Amino acid sequence: MIKFEFIHTDHEKEPENLHERIPAFTNDVTHSRHYLGNGSTERTYWCCHEEDFYAYIEVLIAAGYEVWQENSIGGNRFATLVNGELDVHVEWYPFMSQVKVLVEPQSTLPVRESENSYTDRGFKPTVTQLRSEYSDVDCGMSYACQLCDGSFVVIDGGMSNHGEADQLYNHLISKLPEGEKPVIAFWILTHHHPDHVNCFKDFADRYLDKVDVEALVYNNPSYDKSKRTGEYLIGEYTLIEQAVEKFPESTKIYMPHTGDVYHIRNAVFECLWCQDGLAGDSMDNTNNTSVVFRMTLGKRKVMWMGDASRKATRFMIPAYGFELAADTVQIAHHGYGDPDWAVYYYMRPKEALWPVPEYRTATIEGLSAYLVGKLGVKTLYFSHTRDYTLDC
Numbered sequence: 001m002i003k004f005e006f007i008h009t010d011h012e013k014e015p016e017n018l019h020e021r022i023p024a025f026t027n028d029v030t031h032s033r034h035y036l037g038n039g040s041t042e043r044t045y046w047c048c049h050e051e052d053f054y055a056y057i058e059v060l061i062a063a064g065y066e067v068w069q070e071n072s073i074g075g076n077r078f079a080t081l082v083n084g085e086l087d088v089h090v091e092w093y094p095f096m097s098q099v100k101v102l103v104e105p106q107s108t109l110p111v112r113e114s115e116n117s118y119t120d121r122g123f124k125p126t127v128t129q130l131r132s133e134y135s136d137v138d139c140g141m142s143y144a145c146q147l148c149d150g151s152f153v154v155i156d157g158g159m160s161n162h163g164e165a166d167q168l169y170n171h172l173i174s175k176l177p178e179g180e181k182p183v184i185a186f187w188i189l190t191h192h193h194p195d196h197v198n199c200f201k202d203f204a205d206r207y208l209d210k211v212d213v214e215a216l217v218y219n220n221p222s223y224d225k226s227k228r229t230g231e232y233l234i235g236e237y238t239l240i241e242q243a244v245e246k247f248p249e250s251t252k253i254y255m256p257h258t259g260d261v262y263h264i265r266n267a268v269f270e271c272l273w274c275q276d277g278l279a280g281d282s283m284d285n286t287n288n289t290s291v292v293f294r295m296t297l298g299k300r301k302v303m304w305m306g307d308a309s310r311k312a313t314r315f316m317i318p319a320y321g322f323e324l325a326a327d328t329v330q331i332a333h334h335g336y337g338d339p340d341w342a343v344y345y346y347m348r349p350k351e352a353l354w355p356v357p358e359y360r361t362a363t364i365e366g367l368s369a370y371l372v373g374k375l376g377v378k379t380l381y382f383s384h385t386r387d388y389t390l391d392c
């Protein structure tokens, strides 16, 4: 049988063909290869069946790999296997009849349920959307979730020119007994646009001695790959890397892949999309590199969309369908641009957290009408008004 290999030249050259160091895929009829620009290399195997996914896992186990984690979301299957040198992520997507195999050097892997030890101190789990100041920018978002032991999950943080880092710190200490040092157990940076990460950089400069940050979570494209978007914001990329270097060595760095599950105290985070999904595709919009997480905290499922746009949502809809169901959604990309609104149809949320200024109300009128009128969303929480805290 003739095998075809499609090599996408729009991406950087692989620093090393890591796939030569792992066992051959068991049903390699046709594949395409990609370097993700973040240290991972990927092969997408076409014309596959579910049994090919399982057969390959058995091959890896026979070669000495150990299963670190397995997950299933909406009929898609995911597994991470490790051998102490390489991590291999295997993903099966029935709607595309594809198996994707990602290989990367040994990395910090998701916290497994068995390692997730914590003490329930009786804090009520909550999600807070922090008010954003939009007088000189029309975007930005900042969220903090408190877990049952009092620690926090932060999502982005917003801009920095209106004291957002102070605002975030003051929020954290307001939720704790006086004098207690806040612990950020998981800080998700959805993507490297300034309205999402500038606060993070300011926070890294001024608050690292006042807060314990256990883990940073991001999956950004490389500088060269980002450059291909032609965005003037490319300078932000290196600033994030510089900010990350200010954190102590004890701060873990997680690079999530689609299908990964993180158990963080009494919260569970499942990664439904990340920039890996753009492999082989044109890199024309950094918003589509947003990491999308579904969080389960207490009785509430929250979909954190970041600025996920058309390519991300056009993947999520056929991949997950009604498995996207969530109580609460953070509206993707502030309600602007081209995310496919059908993604909300499949989520059927009761509430929407909406990071958008009042003066863009006209821009988002159509989506508001769709959510409330067609989908029956009960409450829209707008971030330009005040902080909103939802019990979980």
Ligand SMILES: [Fe+2]
Binding pocket: 139, 140, 193, 195, 196, 307, 333, 334
């Ligand atoms: Fe944004």
